């Protein structure tokens with residue numbers, strides 16, 4: 001039985017009555033994957049980093065993709081294994097992309113709020129965006145901060161703090177849904193010094209900077 005058929009059966013308790021194919025591709029970001037269906041054909045594409053990963057874990061990934069494709073909620077042991085694999089990925093990822101300005105910001109935030117205990121991720125200046133001020137990609141263990149914050153240390157540290165919280169908290173799963181900004185997260189976010197004031201400054205900055 002193919003991995004896809006087995007994954008489907010594990011989820012829905014019946015056979016997948018469609019033709020299916022699993023392919024590896026070098027055209028993803030690290031550990032990327034997607035699935036599509038066209039008529040009676042289902043294809044699942046995995047980034048080539050997935051190739052050496054054990055079938056148990058890959059099965060969980062395929063099940064997550066199938067749940068998106070065919071809808072539904074389910075939790076399986078394989079999905080749990082997949083999620084803990086993803087959460088540990090950062091350990092093996094090389095930290096070879098560290099912007100010096102962001103490193104200073106990260107160190108300030110890490111020392112002040114996390115006792116210096118957060119392991120440094122990759123730190124990159126992102127495009128000049130004001131809709132995405134920062135983001136954390138747990139598959140590449142990279143925090144990206146918009147270049148518009150380069151000249152404002154306080155706001156940069158504030159956005160950095162938000163992203164470090166993402167790295168620290170990873171994500172919570174409930175069924176097939178993933179929650180990032182939980183109430184626990186928002187509470188922690190408010191621990192930033194003068195958070196309300198800084199949040200307001202950020203709003204003004206975004207309104208008038210351009």
Ligand SMILES: [Zn+2]
Pocket residue numbers: 162166180181
């Ligand atoms: Zn966020």
